[in-house]
Each structure stands twice: as C-alpha cells, then as structure tokens.
Amino acid sequence: MKGKNVFATRWGIIGVGACIGILAPLLQKLGNPGNMGICVACFERDIAGALGLHRAAVVQYMRPEIIGFVLGSLVAAYLFKEYRPRAGSAPIVRFVLGVFAMIGALVFLGCPWRAVLRLAGGDGNAILGLLGLTFGIWVGTLFLKKGYNLGRTQATHAAAGWMLPLIMLGFLILAFIFPQLEGQDKNGVLFYSLKGPGSMHAPLLVSLVVGLGIGFLAQRSRFCTMGAIRDVVLFGQTHLLSGFMALLVFAFLTNLVLSQFKMGFAGQPVAHTQHIWNFAGMALSGLAFALAGGCPGRQLFLAGEGDGDAAVFVMGMIVGAGISHNFGLASSPDGVGPYGIPAVIIGILVCLFIGLTMRRKSA
Amino acid sequence: MAATVDARGLSCPQPVIMTLDEIKKGKDKEIIVLVDTDTSKENVSRAAESQGFRINDVTAEGEGYRITMTKG
Numbered sequence: 001m002k003g004k005n006v007f008a009t010r011w012g013i014i015g016v017g018a019c020i021g022i023l024a025p026l027l028q029k030l031g032n033p034g035n036m037g038i039c040v041a042c043f044e045r046d047i048a049g050a051l052g053l054h055r056a057a058v059v060q061y062m063r064p065e066i067i068g069f070v071l072g073s074l075v076a077a078y079l080f081k082e083y084r085p086r087a088g089s090a091p092i093v094r095f096v097l098g099v100f101a102m103i104g105a106l107v108f109l110g111c112p113w114r115a116v117l118r119l120a121g122g123d124g125n126a127i128l129g130l131l132g133l134t135f136g137i138w139v140g141t142l143f144l145k146k147g148y149n150l151g152r153t154q155a156t157h158a159a160a161g162w163m164l165p166l167i168m169l170g171f172l173i174l175a176f177i178f179p180q181l182e183g184q185d186k187n188g189v190l191f192y193s194l195k196g197p198g199s200m201h202a203p204l205l206v207s208l209v210v211g212l213g214i215g216f217l218a219q220r221s222r223f224c225t226m227g228a229i230r231d232v233v234l235f236g237q238t239h240l241l242s243g244f245m246a247l248l249v250f251a252f253l254t255n256l257v258l259s260q261f262k263m264g265f266a267g268q269p270v271a272h273t274q275h276i277w278n279f280a281g282m283a284l285s286g287l288a289f290a291l292a293g294g295c296p297g298r299q300l301f302l303a304g305e306g307d308g309d310a311a312v313f314v315m316g317m318i319v320g321a322g323i324s325h326n327f328g329l330a331s332s333p334d335g336v337g338p339y340g341i342p343a344v345i346i347g348i349l350v351c352l353f354i355g356l357t358m359r360r361k362s363a
Numbered sequence: 364m365a366a367t368v369d370a371r372g373l374s375c376p377q378p379v380i381m382t383l384d385e386i387k388k389g390k391d392k393e394i395i396v397l398v399d400t401d402t403s404k405e406n407v408s409r410a411a412e413s414q415g416f417r418i419n420d421v422t423a424e425g426e427g428y429r430i431t432m433t434k435g
Contacts, residue, residue, distance in 0.1 A: 008405045082401045152372030155426055222402050235410060293374045
C-alpha cells in the first residue's frame with residue numbers, strides 16, 4: 001500500500017483551492033481577460049476558435065492553461081502510479097453531455113471555475129450562475145438517487161489513455177510553431193484574436209507552467225467544482241466544497257490586493273445581466289456535469305490520468321463551443337445570442353432524457 | 364459473512380452511492396468494496412468512516428483495491 005495522499009485530506013484540498021484562487025487572479029494581472037484568470041469552458045472555446053472550429057474573431061487563442069491541466073495531471077498520475085487507461089462507459093452520451101455543458105456555459109459566459117472567479121471579482125451576475133449551477137446539480141442528484149448510471153469502463157491500452165494528452169501536446173507544438181504575429185489574425189494553421197477576450201492572455205510560458213502546476217495538484221487532490229456541490233446535496237459531505245470555498249476566498253483576497261475587485265451587475269467584464277438566462281445556462285451546465293460525473297476541469301484531469309470517457313467529454317465541449325459560436329447560441333456582453341434560449345431548453349430536455357432513461361438494471 | 368460491493372469500472376460518485384446503500388441495508392457488520400481507482404478508494408473510505416465504519420484493510424487486487432470495513 002502506498003503512503004497517504006496528503007492532497008486528499010481536508011487541508012490538502014483547501015490548499016489546492018487556495019493555490020488556484022491566488023494563481024487565477026495573477027494570470028488576469030499578467031494579461032488574461034477580466035474575471036477570467038482561468039475558465040475551463042471559455043479557454044476550450046478559445047482553443048476551438050484557434051483551430052477554426054468557429055470563426056468568432058474575438059475568441060481565438062490556443063490557451064496553454066488547458067494543455068497544462070491535462071499534461072500536469074498525466075505527469076502526476078504516472079509519478080504516483082495512478083495512471084489507469086480506461087474507456088467504454090457510454091462515450092457518445094458523454095460527448096453529447098459535453099456539447100450541452102458547453103452550450104449552457106457559453107450562455108452564462110463561464111464554467112463553475114469562472115463563476116466563482118467572477119463572484120470573487122465582484123460580479124453579482126455570478127450569483128445567478130452559481131444558483132443555477134446548484135439547481136442543475138441538484139436535479140442531477142435526483143437521477144443519481146434513482147439509479148442513473150452510464151455503466152462500467154473497461155481497462156484499455158496505455159496508449160488509448162494518451163490520446164487526449166497527445167492531442168494537447170500537438171496543440172502546444174502548434175502554438176510554438178505558429179506563434180501570434182503582431183497585428184496578424186492568423187499564423188499558419190492557428191487563428192488569433194486582435195481584440196476581445198481572445199487577444200488578452202498572459203505570456204505563453206507562464207500560462208503553461210501555471211496550467212501544469214494546477215493539473216498536477218488537481219490530479220492529486222481530485223479537485224472538482226461540480227463534485228463540491230453534489231457531495232453536499234447527495235451525502236452531506238463538505239470535503240470537496242472546502243476546496244471550492246478556498247478558491248473563492250483566496251481569489252477574492254488576491255483581487256483586493258491586486259485592485260481587481262469591482263462590485264456590481266452592469267458593466268462587468270465578459271458578462272451580461274439577463275438573470276434568468278444566467279441561471280438557466282448554468283443550470284444546464286450543472287446538470288450535464290453532474291450526469292457526466294465531473295466539472296470541466298475535473299474532466300481534463302481525469303483525461304490526463306487515462307480516462308478515455310472524460311476525454312470524449314472534453315472533445316464534446318470543444319465541438320460544443322464550435323456549435324455555440326457558429327450558430328449564434330453563445331452570449332456576449334450585449335446579452336444572449338439569437339438562438340441561445342432554444343438551445344438551453346433543448347439541452348435541458350436532452351439531459352432529462354439521458355437522466356431518465358439510463359439507469360442501472362435492478363438497483 | 365461479509366457483503367461485497369463490486370464498484371470496479373464505475374466512476375465517481377457511483378462507488379460511494381453503492382457503499383452507502385449497502386451500509387444502509389445494515390445486514391452485514393463487514394463489507395468488502397472493490398474499486399479500481401485511487402479516487403474511488405479515498406472517496407469510499409471517507410464516506411464509510413463518516414458512517415461509523417472502520418477501514419480494516421486495503422489491499423491491491425488486480426488493477427484496483429479491495430477495501431475491507433467493519434462497523435463499530
């Protein structure tokens with residue numbers, strides 16, 4: 001038996017949450033967009049833009065943080081002998097859940113990570129998002145209690161678990177071969193933004209190192225923002241929640257120190273004030289994350305430790321970002337997109353269908 | 364006779380739900396839980412301890428772990 005994993009203790013998860021809470025506002029200080037030091041959904045959306053899966057000119061950048069999350073988790077998993085290549089638990093369902101998780105997140109304009117970072121930056125709209133997230137996760141727990149289950153995974157080839165890490169490594173190589181050129185919106189196969197959130201980023205190496213570090217720590221601690229809320233609702237357990245709360249508190253304090261705290265609803269960076277759709281967008285995301293068993297960050301960390309189904313969810317999110325921006329589902333600071341509202345409704349119906357129909361035979 | 368919960372291949376939170384279900388049945392003093400990831404091992408142990416169970420033994424078995432717990 002291996003030694004005890006200190007990161008999986010109460011203080012371990014609090015330490016990891018605090019670490020992320022300090023690093024995210026620092027990344028913002030170093031160039032990342034407002035209240036978006038780290039946002040898994042937004043950054044995957046930017047990656048989709050960099051690859052040309054959508055052509056929204058303001059959100060195109062190969063975000064090194066995401067690459068670092070997966071590779072940092074892979075390194076930690078190998079170092080601590082936790083790499084377990086596995087796959088085969090209803091991958092197509094996970095893909096669909098990833099697509100709708102992203103669609104919901106882009107109606108709110110952020111994933112759970114950014115929801116707390118927005119709150120820590122004083123953005124009141126985040127409260128609606130976090131309430132929606134909690135509601136969505138609560139609905140997810142009702143299905144879990146009724147026996148919802150996507151089935152067992154199978155052990156697979158080690159190389160099968162490398163697929164997403166290798167894709168991320170490929171993305172990183174592309175970012176080095178085709179760096180952003182002054183005043184150019186394209187270099188080789190990668191698209192870049194000249195204005196908007198996609199044009200705002202910390203230096204590549206800083207983002208990469210922070211991403212690797214967080215990926216490593218999160219793999220060890222099992223940090224999960226969806227699990228934080230789910231475990232309280234389902235089991236009354238506050239273990240993961242303490243990490244999530246530490247993130248909020250330390251991000252708030254760091255924002256105060258860096259003079260990045262600005263309270264209010266209107267005029268917040270990359271945010272809109274349509275409360276119902278902030279709530280509903282995140283409710284859809286929360287439900288999709290709960291049904292898929294992890295927040296978007298956790299899916300990246302799981303993919304890094306060999307979980308091929310989590311990797312499929314990640315690909316679903318990246319494709320979902322393409323769909324969102326190609327077909328006018330994503331919100332902007334002006335409000336929800338022309339097809340955002342029907343997309344959220346369809347997404348919720350699809351998630352309910354999945355939750356109702358996919359149950360363990362004889363509980 | 365110990366009850367056995369086979370949670371191998373199932374992802375979070377299924378192993379914990381299955382363990383707690385078995386604990387709720389209250390039939391057996393000893394429960395054996397089979398899991399295949401370290402995360403599940405930690406989560407199941409944490410949940411069982413919160414229900415007043417003691418983790419007696421964790422042994423590597425195949426690709427995963429066999430967790431033996433008893434009430435009291």
